[in-house]
Amino acid sequence: MQTVNRVVVLAADGTGQPTDEEVLAALAPRFSVSTAGRSRTMRRTWLDTFDWRLHRAGLTLEHLTGPRPGELVLTGPGGEIITQRASRLTWPALAMALPAGPVRDRLRAVAGVRALLPAARAASAVQDMRVLNPDTKTIAWISRDRTAVSYPAATQLPARLQVTPVRGYQAQAERVAQVLAAAAGDGSPAVRPLDAALAAAGRRAEDYSNKIDVGLTPGMPARLAMRVVLLRLLDTLQANVPGTIRDIDTEFLHDLRVSVRRTRSALKLAGDVLPAGLPARFRGEFKWLGDLTTPTRDLDVYLLNYHDMAAGLVSASAAELEPFHEHLGRRRAVEQRQLARGLRSARFSRLAGDWRAALTDLAPPAGGRRAADVATDRISRAHRRVLRQGQAITGDSPAERLHDLRKRCKELRYLLEFFASLFDPVAHQRVVKDLKGLQDCLGEFQDRQVQQQEIREFAAQMMTDRDLPATALLAMGELAGQVGLCQQRAREEFAGRFREFASPASERRFRSLTSGVRR
Amino acid sequence: MKILATYNIKGGVGKTATAVNLSYLAAQDGLRVLLWDLDPQAAASYLFRIRPRVKGGGKALIRGSREIEDSIKGTDFGNLDLLPADFTYRNLDLVLDATKKPTRRIARLLAPLSDEYDVIFLDCPPGISLLSESVLQAADSLLVPLIPTILSLRTLDQLTEFIGDFDGQRPGVLAFFSMIDRRKRLHLEIAERLPTERDDVATAAIPALSLIERMAVERAPVAAFAPHSRAAQSYRQLWAEVRARTL
Numbered sequence: 032m033q034t035v036n037r038v039v040v041l042a043a044d045g046t047g048q049p050t051d052e053e054v055l056a057a058l059a060p061r062f063s064v065s066t067a068g069r070s071r072t073m074r075r076t077w078l079d080t081f082d083w084r085l086h087r088a089g090l091t092l093e094h095l096t097g098p099r100p101g102e103l104v105l106t107g108p109g110g111e112i113i114t115q116r117a118s119r120l121t122w123p124a125l126a127m128a129l130p131a132g133p134v135r136d137r138l139r140a141v142a143g144v145r146a147l148l149p150a151a152r153a154a155s156a157v158q159d160m161r162v163l164n165p166d167t168k169t170i171a172w173i174s175r176d177r178t179a180v181s182y183p184a185a186t187q188l189p190a191r192l193q194v195t196p197v198r199g200y201q202a203q204a205e206r207v208a209q210v211l212a213a214a215a216g217d218g219s220p221a222v223r224p225l226d227a228a229l230a231a232a233g234r235r236a237e238d239y240s241n242k243i244d245v246g247l248t249p250g251m252p253a254r255l256a257m258r259v260v261l262l263r264l265l266d267t268l269q270a271n272v273p274g275t276i277r278d279i280d281t282e283f284l285h286d287l288r289v290s291v292r293r294t295r296s297a298l299k300l301a302g303d304v305l306p307a308g309l310p311a312r313f314r315g316e317f318k319w320l321g322d323l324t325t326p327t328r329d330l331d332v333y334l335l336n337y338h339d340m341a342a343g344l345v346s347a348s349a350a351e352l353e354p355f356h357e358h359l360g361r362r363r364a365v366e367q368r369q370l371a372r373g374l375r376s377a378r379f380s381r382l383a384g385d386w387r388a389a390l391t392d393l394a395p396p397a398g399g400r401r402a403a404d405v406a407t408d409r410i411s412r413a414h415r416r417v418l419r420q421g422q423a424i425t426g427d428s429p430a431e432r433l434h435d436l437r438k439r440c441k442e443l444r445y446l447l448e449f450f451a452s453l454f455d456p457v458a459h460q461r462v463v464k465d466l467k468g469l470q471d472c473l474g475e476f477q478d479r480q481v482q483q484q485e486i487r488e489f490a491a492q493m494m495t496d497r498d499l500p501a502t503a504l505l506a507m508g509e510l511a512g513q514v515g516l517c518q519q520r521a522r523e524e525f526a527g528r529f530r531e532f533a534s535p536a537s538e539r540r541f542r543s544l545t546s547g548v549r550r
Numbered sequence: 551m552k553i554l555a556t557y558n559i560k561g562g563v564g565k566t567a568t569a570v571n572l573s574y575l576a577a578q579d580g581l582r583v584l585l586w587d588l589d590p591q592a593a594a595s596y597l598f599r600i601r602p603r604v605k606g607g608g609k610a611l612i613r614g615s616r617e618i619e620d621s622i623k624g625t626d627f628g629n630l631d632l633l634p635a636d637f638t639y640r641n642l643d644l645v646l647d648a649t650k651k652p653t654r655r656i657a658r659l660l661a662p663l664s665d666e667y668d669v670i671f672l673d674c675p676p677g678i679s680l681l682s683e684s685v686l687q688a689a690d691s692l693l694v695p696l697i698p699t700i701l702s703l704r705t706l707d708q709l710t711e712f713i714g715d716f717d718g719q720r721p722g723v724l725a726f727f728s729m730i731d732r733r734k735r736l737h738l739e740i741a742e743r744l745p746t747e748r749d750d751v752a753t754a755a756i757p758a759l760s761l762i763e764r765m766a767v768e769r770a771p772v773a774a775f776a777p778h779s780r781a782a783q784s785y786r787q788l789w790a791e792v793r794a795r796t797l
Binding site: 167 | 598600601624631
């Protein structure tokens with residue numbers, strides 16, 4: 032059962048505000064308070080994903096360890112609490128790797144494929160107290176908590192009183208919390224301890240996102256706008272390097288790779304606003320970096336979808352496919368080592384360092400173009416290219432044509448993302464939605480195409496390694512057939528998706544976006 | 551989820567003391583436990599300091615017009631909740647009689663709690679009634695306290711015979727001696743002999759001790775306020791045997 036806890040934050044010591052004893056005394060005469068047991072020390076670890084998925088969902092996850100058995104405590108936006116016993120956990124960990132229980136069940140959907148990482152650590156001295164009614168029945172528990180944060184920076188948090196109702200006494204416990212809050216002079220909603228711990232280190236939650244959330248202005252020089260965008264992409268890229276090297280979860284590499292692709296597209300599509308020679312100087316190195324990340328990401332995509340694919344087998348069983356799964360795992364381990372070596376190399380450090388220095392030194396040229404003009408020009412051109420290439424595709428066109436169109440769509444999407452802050456958000460959102468439908472279909476087509484080729488290559492490799500039982504080969508054959516069917520479905524869907532994208536209504540939305548740029 | 555009912559046709563044999571102490575010990579073992587005080591005298595509710603009141607009374611509970619979960623109260627002890635008594639429980643027979651399949655009613659009411667609790671104890675009022683029949687049909691096992699007298703043994707036989715006539719699921723019966731007076735030779739003789747002769751009589755037994763009566767003063771299970779006492783020890787032995795034979 033879920034309980035709803037109320038938290039009252041007490042003033043810091045020495046501020047002249049009521050002490051905790053004075054606050055608790057306010058409960059008399061209706062309720063009495065009795066200390067239960069000795070004060071205990073608990074270690075707290077607050078956890079979230081690298082991109083703050085829990086915090087964004089209004090959730091706080093703590094792992095408590097100490098004299099009592101370890102516990103995961105998940106607090107929801109309204110103060111509702113779900114707990115689960117969990118000792119001896121090591122972080123980072125995927126939600127699905129946690130012991131079975133209600134906290135894991137709730138977290139799986141929120142955290143998804145992202146690992147849970149310590150966001151802050153602290154030690155708390157906790158004193159439990161019973162709140163008794165006139166029958167001397169316990170109707171709520173109060174725990175007084177004095178917390179010293181050790182990570183990300185050392186700081187002492189103000190003492191807190193947490194009121195936990197005993198089942199069936201919620202109304203009385205609510206009254207207790209109100210009396211305590213009034214006595215403590217705590218009128219404002221409590222700052223979450225995690226936020227207070229982060230603030231002490233000069234950080235805030237949700238300080239990472241892979242979105243290009245930059246604020247451009249229409250009149251700024253286009254070169255400076257690109258500088259802002261490219262620096263933001265470099266920040267995201269570098270933020271994901273340690274997690275990729277440590278192989279914490281698959282999304283570090285994903286975000287890193289997207290930053291590289293966006294950077295390469297920016298150099299290709301708007302490189303002319305940068306000083307002559309600069310794009311050419313870095314293009315090759317970013318291609319190297321992109322290629323470095325490809326093999327591991329391809330295997331990640333396979334492994335992330337593996338269980339769904341195996342579950343779809345009709346003739347073969349999932350167990351028969353297992354040698355393939357193991358092969359993928361082994362290949363990934365090899366590729367991941369290669370990737371980590373590349374990211375630790377002098378070549379990568381030089382690339383990141385030189386690129387940042389080059390961007391930092393950029394100055395606007397005299398008489399250069401405005402950001403808004405470059406944005407509308409490039410987006411319109413990219414849009415026309417997508418329409419042209421798409422219209423040329425027929426039922427007989429080879430797969431490469433769809434692959435090329437997918438690349439054009441990505442370029443258009445990236446341009447829309449780079450310059451998003453120049454446009455009306457609603458118009459922008461509509462256009463992105465039109466494009467996304469087409470991109471999803473092309474993405475499915477291309478991914479399945481690659482997967483089929485790879486299954487053949489893996490099979491050949493496994494045969495050479497004498498690593499492939501006949502049953503596994505048959506299962507892989509069936510898998511290739513299924514993937515082929517998915518690809519075929521995507522191909523069949525394409526004409527309809529493209530028709531929608533090229534429809535007069537969708538075109539009108541594009542025109543209204545580009546003509547409505549903020550001046 | 552297992553349902554254990556403390557039941558005897560006779561009153562004053564230690565049913566409530568058993569339900570209160572065993573539910574406490576089960577919760578101490580880490581099981582999630584609910585005790586339903588079905589006796590309108592509300593002794594179990596009193597011992598846990600919980601007011602004997604259920605919103606809408608027994609009628610709303612039995613008819614299902616109020617969720618049973620909403621009437622549950624937490625005791626002062628971890629893992630142990632109580633569904634309190636209510637004075638309207640004195641009319642439960644009439645309420646049950648107005649429902650379809652009255653003897654299956656308690657089982658149906660408890661079914662939704664199976665995810666939440668490992669064990670439910672039912673503390674029943676004495677007598678044979680529609681309510682007790684519904685309890686007997688719901689229970690996996692009956693825990694029957696017996697005062698070691700010849701007449702008590704007769705009531706155990708009557709109970710076993712009564713259950714033997716049930717259609718479908720029949721609860722297991724585990725009797726045990728309660729309120730053994732060490733000064734009475736007959737008590738000692740019967741309490742010693744019967745467990746060796748009958749499978750349905752437990753080896754563990756509860757002596758008559760003033761500390762057990764003191765529960766009404768302390769308003770807590772004996773193992774909570776006197777954990778090292780002989781009374782607590784006796785209940786621990788009984789719980790170990792009940793657990794081994796019924797869960």
